[in-house]
Amino acid sequence: MKDAGDPVEQATIYSREGADEITFLDITATHQKRQPMLEVIKKTAENCFVPLTVGGGIRNISGVTEFLLAGADKVSINSAAIKNPNLIRESSRKFGSQCIVVAIDAKKESNGWNVFINGGRVDTGLDAVEWAKRAEALGAGEILLTSMDKDGTKTGFDLELTSIISNSINIPLIASGGVGSLKDFLDGIKVGGASAVLAASVFHFKEITIREVKNYLKSKNINVRMDNFEKEKYE
Numbered sequence: 001m002k003d004a005g006d007p008v009e010q011a012t013i014y015s016r017e018g019a020d021e022i023t024f025l026d027i028t029a030t031h032q033k034r035q036p037m038l039e040v041i042k043k044t045a046e047n048c049f050v051p052l053t054v055g056g057g058i059r060n061i062s063g064v065t066e067f068l069l070a071g072a073d074k075v076s077i078n079s080a081a082i083k084n085p086n087l088i089r090e091s092s093r094k095f096g097s098q099c100i101v102v103a104i105d106a107k108k109e110s111n112g113w114n115v116f117i118n119g120g121r122v123d124t125g126l127d128a129v130e131w132a133k134r135a136e137a138l139g140a141g142e143i144l145l146t147s148m149d150k151d152g153t154k155t156g157f158d159l160e161l162t163s164i165i166s167n168s169i170n171i172p173l174i175a176s177g178g179v180g181s182l183k184d185f186l187d188g189i190k191v192g193g194a195s196a197v198l199a200a201s202v203f204h205f206k207e208i209t210i211r212e213v214k215n216y217l218k219s220k221n222i223n224v225r226m227d228n229f230e231k232e233k234y235e
Helices: 007-017 038-047 061-070 079-083 086-095 128-138 159-166 182-190 210-219
Strands: 022-025 052-055 074-077 100-109 112-117 122-127 142-147 173-176 196-198
Touching (some): 007 038, 007 210, 022 038, 038 061, 052 061, 052 100, 061 074, 061 086, 079 086, 086 100, 100 128, 100 159, 112 128, 122 128, 128 142, 128 159, 142 159, 159 173, 159 182
Parallel strands (some): 022 052, 052 074, 100 142, 173 196
Antiparallel strands (some): 100 112
16 A cells, blocks of 8 residues: 555546546445545536546435435445445436445455455455446446455556456456556457556556556557547647
């Protein structure tokens, strides 16, 4: 764990630099049994002009409602969805599946990948592939898949896991965990079959810029949005 700066400030910078979406996850809220940082979410939403996905600390439908009212465009649920799968169905019916993201933290075990909750601290014993399929059936609009084995290693996504799950579901999959180079972004899409690729530390610590990623992907014939860069900064 490293402090990478103020979340509102960082999100604002990424919004201006051309990110297609900002994902804000309060990874200790559930474990610490505290309320989500709604004021931080509100400030982030006020300063970001791209879709904002927010998660962490949600326990019920009221929590989903609070996040959306605070300015989130999408709500990511992980631990609460495991404990109460009906929350996925209830939320998607009330707000639409397009704004309900089910986050899956998966770790390699002897017979496959298990789903972990509480910020990666508790092994549920659930098979990650089967849980992704069930989440889709319950109404999830997207899957945010994080490989715990790869997260922070900068050795690339878990392409085997990403590929298996992306080929098992019909909703978009966001690949997360392990980016360390430009090629990792490409592999996540081309090899892993992800619909979107997420990175954190390489952006937080200025190792790679969003523009570099988009230019690289475009050069590899990946359809990326290039019209949302802040003109005064880059032109």
